Amino acid sequence: MAATPAAAIASPLSSFTIRSPIPSLSFFFPKPSKFFSLRRSFHSLSFASKASYIDTSFLDDLNSGEDIVFDPPTPPERFIPPPSFDDGPDEAEDEIAAAYEELYGPAYSGVSVLGNDVYVMDSKVKRTSAFGKVKKEKARDGFDERVVQVRRVTKVVKGGKQLHFRAIVVVGDKQGRVGYLTFPHRSEGDYGAAMVMLRPAAPGTGVIAGGAVRIVLEMAGVENALGKQLGSKNALNNARAAVVAVQKMKQFQEVAEERGIPMEELWK
Structure with a gap:
């Protein structure tokens, strides 16, 4: 009676099998359908090595420590060698x-x-x-240019606003002969509502002026002068007034010829 329960438990376990969750290696590496012989592949490699053999027996008699003398071929008939680069005369x-x-x-x-x-x-x-x-x-x-002022100008049109730029540029060669590095006398010039006053200065003073007047005098080549803007502060009109003031200046010889007197009389 005691063996009956054990036999009842063993009967279902006889058909029970334990399988691993990891698949077998045969799943990753399938069995080859054809087998090859290592002996046959070895014979094929040895044959390829024999075919690539290069004969180097002519290098056996070569001495590595001996200098090889180059024997150039004989030149053809009527051959004239070119002159050497160092044999020619020196260039001036x-x-x-x-x-x-x-x-x-x-x-x-x-x-x-x-x-x-x-x-x-x-x-x-x-x-x-x-x-x-x-x-x-x-x-x-030979001319130099200096920018005096750059402004934006907006014009309202039917389609909107048009943006333009206005630039005031002074151009000069720095060789204008106005006296001897300064003005010969005082001068004033006006253009519109702007007025510019120019005065001569002693050597070493430099150009003492501001704005457009200073740029005009530097472009004219003046090294010693005094300038002042009177009236309007418009940069373009002040530049034009400075040019007018310079154009009014005259040399002593020109004044003497206009008056019909010798130049020495002007100094009395």
Whole structure:
């Protein structure tokens, strides 16, 4: 009677099997359908190595420590060797400068050896900025320019507002002959509501003026002068008034010729 329960428990366990949750390796590595022989593959590799064999027996008699003397071939008939670079005469400095100017243009000294226009040749040279764009060089005509004032001008039209810019620029060559580095006498000029007063100054004073008057005098080449703006503060009218005041000035010789007297009489 005691063996009956044990047999009853063992009977269902006889058909029970324990399986692992991890699949077998045969799932990842399937069985090969064909088998190959390692002996046959080894014979094929040895045959390929024999086919790539290169004969180097001619290098056995070569001595690595011995210097090999180069034996050039005989030159053909009527062969004339070219002259050596060092055998020719030395070039003169003018010839070197002329050759340099033909390739790169005139040197920084500003003197053309070939007699060309330095400013025209310099303008043909393309200069690039850091980003590779070609810089627009201003014309080398000997004139300098200074900006006096830049203002925005807005015009109301039917479609809206139009924005423009007005720039007042003074241009000069700094070689204007107005007296001897200063004005010969006092002068005043007016344009519209603006009025400018100019006075001569002693050497070393410099240009004492402000606004547009100072820029006009510097562009004219004046080194010692006094200037003052009277009336309107308009920059454009003050610049025009300064030009009018300079144009009114006359040299002592011109005044003597107009009066019909010798120049010495003006100093009495």
